[in-house]
Structure formats: C-alpha cells, structure tokens
Amino acid sequence: MPTTRIPPRQRLTLPLLLAALLAGIMALAYFEVIDLYIQTIILFIGINIIISSSLNLVNGHMGEFSCGHAGFVAVGAYVSSVITVALFTSDRVFGPPLLPPQLAPLGFPLALLAGGAAAAVAGLLVALPSFRTRGDYLAIITIAANYIIITTVINIDTIGGARGFMGMKRVIFAMEEVAEIPWMVLWVFTFTILSLIAIRRFVSSTYGKGIIAIQQDEVAAEMMGVNTNRIKLVAFMLSSGLAGIAGGLYAHVIGYVNPKSFDILKSTEAMVMVYLGGMGSISGAVLSAILFTLLLEALRPLQIIKWIVIPLLLIILMQFRPEGIMGNRELTDIFPRLKKLHRFK
Amino acid sequence: MFDTLLQNLINAMQWGSFYSLIALGYTLVYGVLLLINFAHGDIVMVGSYIAFFVATLFLGHYDLFPVALPGPLVLALTVPLTMILTALVGVTLERIAYRPLRRKGAHRLYVVITALMCGLILENGNLALLGASRKKFPELVDKVIYTAGGVSVTNLKIAVILTAVLVFVGLHLIVTKTRMGMAMRAISYDKFAVPLMGIPIDTVIVFTFVLGSSMAGLAGILFALSYPILDPYMGLSIGWKAFIAAVVGGIGDIRGAFAGGFILGFVEIMVVAFFPSTYRDLFAFTILLIILTLRPTGLFGVPKTTKV
Numbered sequence A: 001m002p003t004t005r006i007p008p009r010q011r012l013t014l015p016l017l018l019a020a021l022l023a024g025i026m027a028l029a030y031f032e033v034i035d036l037y038i039q040t041i042i043l044f045i046g047i048n049i050i051i052s053s054s055l056n057l058v059n060g061h062m063g064e065f066s067c068g069h070a071g072f073v074a075v076g077a078y079v080s081s082v083i084t085v086a087l088f089t090s091d092r093v094f095g096p097p098l099l100p101p102q103l104a105p106l107g108f109p110l111a112l113l114a115g116g117a118a119a120a121v122a123g124l125l126v127a128l129p130s131f132r133t134r135g136d137y138l139a140i141i142t143i144a145a146n147y148i149i150i151t152t153v154i155n156i157d158t159i160g161g162a163r164g165f166m167g168m169k170r171v172i173f174a175m176e177e178v179a180e181i182p183w184m185v186l187w188v189f190t191f192t193i194l195s196l197i198a199i200r201r202f203v204s205s206t207y208g209k210g211i212i213a214i215q216q217d218e219v220a221a222e223m224m225g226v227n228t229n230r231i232k233l234v235a236f237m238l239s240s241g242l243a244g245i246a247g248g249l250y251a252h253v254i255g256y257v258n259p260k261s262f263d264i265l266k267s268t269e270a271m272v273m274v275y276l277g278g279m280g281s282i283s284g285a286v287l288s289a290i291l292f293t294l295l296l297e298a299l300r301p302l303q304i305i306k307w308i309v310i311p312l313l314l315i316i317l318m319q320f321r322p323e324g325i326m327g328n329r330e331l332t333d334i335f336p337r338l339k340k341l342h343r344f345k
Numbered sequence B: 001m002f003d004t005l006l007q008n009l010i011n012a013m014q015w016g017s018f019y020s021l022i023a024l025g026y027t028l029v030y031g032v033l034l035l036i037n038f039a040h041g042d043i044v045m046v047g048s049y050i051a052f053f054v055a056t057l058f059l060g061h062y063d064l065f066p067v068a069l070p071g072p073l074v075l076a077l078t079v080p081l082t083m084i085l086t087a088l089v090g091v092t093l094e095r096i097a098y099r100p101l102r103r104k105g106a107h108r109l110y111v112v113i114t115a116l117m118c119g120l121i122l123e124n125g126n127l128a129l130l131g132a133s134r135k136k137f138p139e140l141v142d143k144v145i146y147t148a149g150g151v152s153v154t155n156l157k158i159a160v161i162l163t164a165v166l167v168f169v170g171l172h173l174i175v176t177k178t179r180m181g182m183a184m185r186a187i188s189y190d191k192f193a194v195p196l197m198g199i200p201i202d203t204v205i206v207f208t209f210v211l212g213s214s215m216a217g218l219a220g221i222l223f224a225l226s227y228p229i230l231d232p233y234m235g236l237s238i239g240w241k242a243f244i245a246a247v248v249g250g251i252g253d254i255r256g257a258f259a260g261g262f263i264l265g266f267v268e269i270m271v272v273a274f275f276p277s278t279y280r281d282l283f284a285f286t287i288l289l290i291i292l293t294l295r296p297t298g299l300f301g302v303p304k305t306t307k308v
Helices: A008-030 A036-061 A069-088 A101-127 A135-155 A166-180 A183-204 A207-214 A217-224 A228-252 A265-279 A280-297 A300-320 A336-341 B001-033 B040-058 B071-104 B108-130 B157-176 B181-187 B201-226 B233-249 B254-275 B277-294
Strands: B145-148 B151-154
Touching: A008 A183, A036 A069, A036 A183, A036 A207, A036 A265, A036 A280, A069 A101, A069 A135, A069 A166, A069 A228, A069 A265, A101 A166, A101 A183, A101 A228, A101 B151, A135 B233, A135 B277, A166 A183, A166 A228, A183 A207, A183 A228, A183 A280, A183 B201, A207 A217, A207 A228, A207 B181, A217 A228, A217 B108, A228 A300, A228 B151, A228 B157, A265 A300, A280 A300, A280 B254, A300 B071, A300 B151, A300 B233, B001 B040, B001 B151, B001 B157, B001 B181, B001 B233, B001 B254, B040 B071, B040 B233, B071 B108, B071 B201, B145 B181, B151 B157, B151 B277, B157 B201, B157 B254, B181 B201, B233 B277, B254 B277
Parallel strands: none
Antiparallel strands: B145 B151
C-alpha cells in the first residue's frame, strides 16, 4: 500500500498541543500559580487515566471481567518505590544510597518501567488461568489475585508489611537537587501519553485486532487463526504492566504506600471508571478518569455523604445511559473533524 | 493433638456455615439472572442491623415498646421479622436498580457495577445514618457449653451449623421439587422462551430475591449472635469471600455454594490454626486459585460446550 503523505499540520498538531499543555502545566507549577493541591489533582487525573485505560484494555476491548486491577497497581507501586528508595536515598532498612543521588532523574523512569515489568509478571497470575477459564470464573481469579498480592505485601516485613512503606518523597527531593522543576508533573504526563499511545497502537494494529475478535467470539477468532492464548497473555500483561507504572507514579506522588489502599475498593474505582466511560473506548476511559477524579475532589467537603452521592449518581447514569458516556465509540467518531488533528499510525 | 484438630474442625464448620448461607444467596440470584449481586454481602450487614433494632425494640430499649420480653421469645420474633424486612430490602434493590436495566437490555456487567454501587450506598448510608459508633448485639439466649473430651461446643455453634444444613436442604427442595423452582431453572436455561410459555418472569425473579435476601437476613442474625460487634463494613469482606466460595463450588449450583462455603471456612480456620493469622487470605486464595485452575468451572459446575 502506498503511504499517503500526511500534511505537516496534521502530523504535528497533536504532539504540539500536548507539548504546549505539558509546558503550560509545568510553568504554572514552577511559578506556583497553581498550588500543590491542584497540582496533586492534576497528577491524580493522569494516574487514573492510565489505570482506567489499561483496565479498559481487558474489560472493554477484550470483554473479560477483571476486578482485581488494584493488585497490579500495588505491585508496580511497591517494586518501583523499593528500587528508587534503595538506589537513591539513605533509608533505615536499605542503608545508604547505592547510586549517587544525582542519577535519580535518570533512574526514576527506569525504576517505573521495572515496576511495570514486575506488575506484568504478576499479571501472569491471571493470564495463565485465563487460557482455560472464562467469564465469571475468571473474575474470581482476578479478585483472588488481588487478595493474594495484598496479603503477600502485608506478610513481607522488610517493606513495612501492613504499616506501609515510605521514603519516596526523598527520591523527589533528590531529583529536585539536580534541577528545580516539578518532576512528577513531567513524569506523570509523559507516562500517561506513552501509555495511551501504546494502548491505541496495540488495539488498532492487525495483531491487536485479535483482542476485539476474542471479545466478539473466542471460538470464531481461534478458527480464523488468531492465537487466542497468546493474545490473552499479551493483553493481560500489557494491561497489568501499565497498571504497575500507574502504581509507581501514585506511590511517588503520595510519598507513602499502604497495602490497604490497593484493596477491592480501589479495584472498584477502576471498574467504575471503565464502565462510566464506555467499554472499549479509549477516549471514554480518559474522559471518565478526568470526570471521576474531579467529582471525587469536588465532593470531598461532603465527607461520608460523598460515598452515597457518587454511587447514586452512577446508578442514575446507568439508568439513563447504560452504555456509559461514550459507548464503544471514540471521540473521533462523534466529532469526525478531530481526525484532522492526529494520526497515530 | 487430635482434640485441637477436632475443635478446629467444629470451628471451621461454624465459619463455613456463614460462608455457605451467604454463598447460597449469591448462587440463587446468579443461577436465575446470571447477575453477580455484589450488594449481597451488604444485605447481610443490613440484616444484622435490622436484627439489632428488632431485638432491642422487643427488649424494651425504646419508648415505642416499653415492655421487655424474655430473650428466647425475642429471638423467636426477631428471626422471622428480620428475614421479612431484609427480603424487602433485597426486593427494593431489584425493583429500583436492576429491573429497569434488565428491561433496557443493558450489558450485564453494567448491572454488576450497579450492584456494586448499591452495596456502597448501603454501607455508607448506614455509616452516615447511624454514625461510626459500633453497635453491640444483645445476648438473647444464654450460652451453653457442651464439653466432650477436650472439645467444647456451644449451643450457638450447633444452631448455626444446623441452620446452614436445613437452609441448604430447604432451598434444594424448593429448586428441584416445586413449580416455582422449576420456573427458576427454566429462566436460567432459556430466558427468552420462558415468557412465551406464560411464566411470569418478574414474579419468579422477585421470588428469587426474596429467597436470597431472607437467607442473607438469617445469616446476618446468626453472624450478629456469634460475633456481636456490628459495623457498617462487616459485610464487605465476608461478602466477597462468600462469592468466591460460590464460584469455587460452581456458581449457579446450590450444592456447589454449600460445599464451597465449607471448603473456604475449613481452609481459613486450618491456616490460622497452624500459621500466623496474617497468612490466612494468602493461603485461602492461593488454594482457591489452584482449584479453579484445575477445574475451571468449579467443583460442581458442568463445563459448557460451545457450539459454532
């Protein structure tokens, strides 16, 4: 197929817009126009976008029902935190820094990726049984995986057990020693965009179309020559790996992780974001992550009532729009003119 | 050594009875509707609170009913009243949240999310209404301890285990022997043909929810009697675990839910007996994961053949 030449305007608009957005947020954060609270909310939006779009890969595109996503977030959070804390800071448990702290800005993304890789390996816990198990039985396996991961963490005393693990703030300080910029904004933004590109490219590739084939009809997909086991393996590992990256970012934004914060309730939040956005819609997952995070913050003054109002809103939404905000469409299907702005392939 | 083992076995029977009772409710609703009713654990919690208020009412704690009745009579009144009221809660959820979605033909996972949200509302609504102070369930019947050898059994434990067995037998008879049970099985077999045969599908579904939720109410009372401190999140973990038990047995199958509940209870108690208690969930869920990997449709589940 001859490659069509894309006019430069079309090719560059989206990257330029994103770069401008990143520069804008970082400048605002640098000159302290937006305070730390708003900055944290923006960071949470980014993290939640990764979590919801990665879960969407399994629950939406592949049509499985994974309800233990927070477990993989936990793996990523713990692994990357332990790596950064051991390498770049002097810690009570891990002793003096193993590498000069000046390397922190270089090592941090690598630690995040290592956390993601560990989470992807943990994803095998679900991916391997998924060869033979489907539907609600697989859902249980994901819940069990979530419990297994959390109780494993609780039983490892070196990383704090049930008390939690801290010291990640010192990693941030080590990075700020090198250059005084809002590092976490940079990392969260970069990894959010990279995850979205990865998911988008994977799903729209010929290879990744197998995921949608599995969602439609697994038997038929297998007959058409889709290696369903391999596709499932890749999809589960990609999904949990991205969740692990989100976990690493979350741990460094908060500066403290606790096994309790990755329990079924957190998984429920992730599921809510997926189904709120619409199964199998990447832009839906992004939109719902933004909306959900903002909603959580906006209703914070209500305290305990918040957790009555939010489920109630969701139930009402489900009654009027049972397919979620976007259904399985993308933003570009609704506003075709947006297609002019980007070109992923 | 043998005594401790036997003692742990009896404790496991009691703990497994709770899981079984709750798993039976899950499996009934799932068997008919293919809906994972994630609010079920919280319905158990609501059942405990209803039992608390009914029991304290008859014990004369409120001005509304100033006479204090004797404990056993209070219990005899509490059990049916709680079951009826809890069934009402379950049916209300079905009417308000699940039925409109079913009518619209929404994807079943959206119904599952709705169920999760209903559970959150029940928990936090309770917390907002009653405050964070925990309630202490009154002791209605004097505790009797029977000791044989080194093994001791309380009357409560016997009652819990007996109830679970009776409920299982009763439900099994209802589902296999009555016309209503036949209708329930028919709906789970083919939900499009059943209305054409003149079976009132909504009545059958409401009946299913009445059965499932009243079992949850019963479990709530027994749980409150055995572990008298009530808190709004008590249904959360036991509910998720009972669901897992139901699936391990083979979800949709009543025998499976019963067996799965006892297996989970047994594993949990035995792990705690020999290892530090923080390992409980780790071992229990690893064993369940292995069972499901070896038997992907649960112990009693029949593998479905897919025709093309």
